[in-house]
Amino acid sequence: MQQIEQEVRQFVIENFIFDNNHRNFSNDDSFFDTGLLDSMGVLTLVDFVNEKYGIPIEDDELLPENWDSVNRIATFVRARFSPAIDSQDNSAQNCIV
Amino acid sequence: MKATPSSFTSNALDIDAAAVTGALEHAIREIVFARLHRKGAVVGLSGGVDSSVTAAICARALGKDHVFGVMMPESDSSDDSLGLARLLADVVGIKTTVENIAPSLEALGCYQRRDEAIRKVIPEYGKGWKSKIVLPSLVENSQYALFSVVAQSPSGEMKRARLTAEAYLGVVAATNFKQRVRKTMEYYHADRLWYAVAGTPNRLEYAQGFFVKNGDGSADFKPIAHLYKKQVYQLGRYLGVPDEILRRPPTTDTYSLEQSQEEFYFALPLEKMDLCLYGKNNGFAPEAVAAAVGLSGEKVQRVYSMIDSKLHSTHYLHLPPQLVEPVEEVTATH
Numbered sequence: 001m002q003q004i005e006q007e008v009r010q011f012v013i014e015n016f017i018f019d020n021n022h023r024n025f026s027n028d029d030s031f032f033d034t035g036l037l038d039s040m041g042v043l044t045l046v047d048f049v050n051e052k053y054g055i056p057i058e059d060d061e062l063l064p065e066n067w068d069s070v071n072r073i074a075t076f077v078r079a080r081f082s083p084a085i086d087s088q089d090n091s092a093q094n095c096i097v
Numbered sequence: 098m099k100a101t102p103s104s105f106t107s108n109a110l111d112i113d114a115a116a117v118t119g120a121l122e123h124a125i126r127e128i129v130f131a132r133l134h135r136k137g138a139v140v141g142l143s144g145g146v147d148s149s150v151t152a153a154i155c156a157r158a159l160g161k162d163h164v165f166g167v168m169m170p171e172s173d174s175s176d177d178s179l180g181l182a183r184l185l186a187d188v189v190g191i192k193t194t195v196e197n198i199a200p201s202l203e204a205l206g207c208y209q210r211r212d213e214a215i216r217k218v219i220p221e222y223g224k225g226w227k228s229k230i231v232l233p234s235l236v237e238n239s240q241y242a243l244f245s246v247v248a249q250s251p252s253g254e255m256k257r258a259r260l261t262a263e264a265y266l267g268v269v270a271a272t273n274f275k276q277r278v279r280k281t282m283e284y285y286h287a288d289r290l291w292y293a294v295a296g297t298p299n300r301l302e303y304a305q306g307f308f309v310k311n312g313d314g315s316a317d318f319k320p321i322a323h324l325y326k327k328q329v330y331q332l333g334r335y336l337g338v339p340d341e342i343l344r345r346p347p348t349t350d351t352y353s354l355e356q357s358q359e360e361f362y363f364a365l366p367l368e369k370m371d372l373c374l375y376g377k378n379n380g381f382a383p384e385a386v387a388a389a390v391g392l393s394g395e396k397v398q399r400v401y402s403m404i405d406s407k408l409h410s411t412h413y414l415h416l417p418p419q420l421v422e423p424v425e426e427v428t429a430t431h
Contacts, residue, residue, distance in 0.1 A: 039241060040265075043265060047261050059240060059243075062240040
């Protein structure tokens with residue numbers, strides 16, 4: 001599993017899953033369809049991504065396609081990092097594996 | 098009789114107000130006198146339609162001399178609230194008292210804690226500023242509905258910032274003091290009068306968790322919790338609730354800037370939310386509800402999903418204290 005997926009998954013487990021029965025969710029599982037997260041959870045995830053990866057999140061980016069699974073978040077983070085990668089920003093590159 | 102999907106119209110919520118009133122009167126008498134063994138009811142009066150209808154129906158059921166209204170303004174209350182609550186009490190003929198809860202809230206640090214939370218996203222927020230927290234419109238946006246704070250400086254400049262989780266929880270935790278202090282005051286009067294406390298939520302509020310646990314969510318009985326908002330208005334007109342109250346836009350009356358329930362919680366006009374909840378509860382497909390609500394089937398489906406999401410996320414609010422094992426001697430006597 002790649003680093004961003006691992007970090008997001010670990011954050012979700014530590015902050016939203018309080019029993020062992022629900023830790024086997026897939027990285028493609030919808031947070032909302034599976035009941036893992038509600039809007040408070042999304043708000044917490046937005047803060048996490050903002051702080052962890054230094055990405056300011058605009059209102060029009062708060063869409064299910066960006067936030068409703070571990071893999072969607074990882075894809076979103078990589079897409080936001082792309083310009084930095086293109087401009088050879090090594091510090092940003094080091095954050096995403 | 099349950100309606101069929103093809104028959105859904107905007108009149109789906111219409112009730113026979115006289116029949117509903119009769120049934121409510123009977124039920125309230127049975128609950129307060131027979132089940133709760135109390136002499137009457139205390140109602141917190143906000144000047145809104147829900148508390149007005151609750152007070153009016155309790156007065157019909159229990160007698161106006163057995164209903165006590167408590168008005169509890171604080172520093173952020175609208176100027177209209179107290180006047181409208183007094184008007185309702187005069188029309189219904191119940192005794193009331195005014196309890197200014199601002200000093201209690203000040204002592205608890207309600208305003209100071211709220212302002213500190215707001216400063217996490219608007220650092221210059223302070224004395225003389227006004228604020229409210231808002232949701233984006235569900236109709237206009239497909240994004241997740243995350244709260245923002247809207248603040249007005251003393252010079253009138255408006256600022257808006259999306260709340261972080263920490264700031265949001267801090268604002269909500271601080272402002273929840275208001276509902277909890279009010280409920281404490283209602284129970285003071287209920288205890289001294291040997292009355293029960295009437296809760297005032299309508300169905301939208303009750304089902305969607307729009308209440309503060311151990312605050313306005315606390316009560317001995319909730320006589321209109323099964324009624325949709327439109328039905329509460331219908332009942333209000335039948336019971337003679339003054340037009341000034343019926344015309345007033347529903348407000349939380351919790352924040353210093355005027356704030357509708359729609360922008361704070363439901364993210365959709367209440368009349369549309371009402372119809373969507375009714376449609377969903379009665380098995381109507383989104384497409385069957387769409388025309389009556391004035392939204393696309395896709396948007397009604399999003400409202401249905403939001404209803405489910407709120408039912409799930411606010412389930413905790415409805416739960417009584419959880420026991421590790423049942424205590425048989427208590428359950429056996431009920």
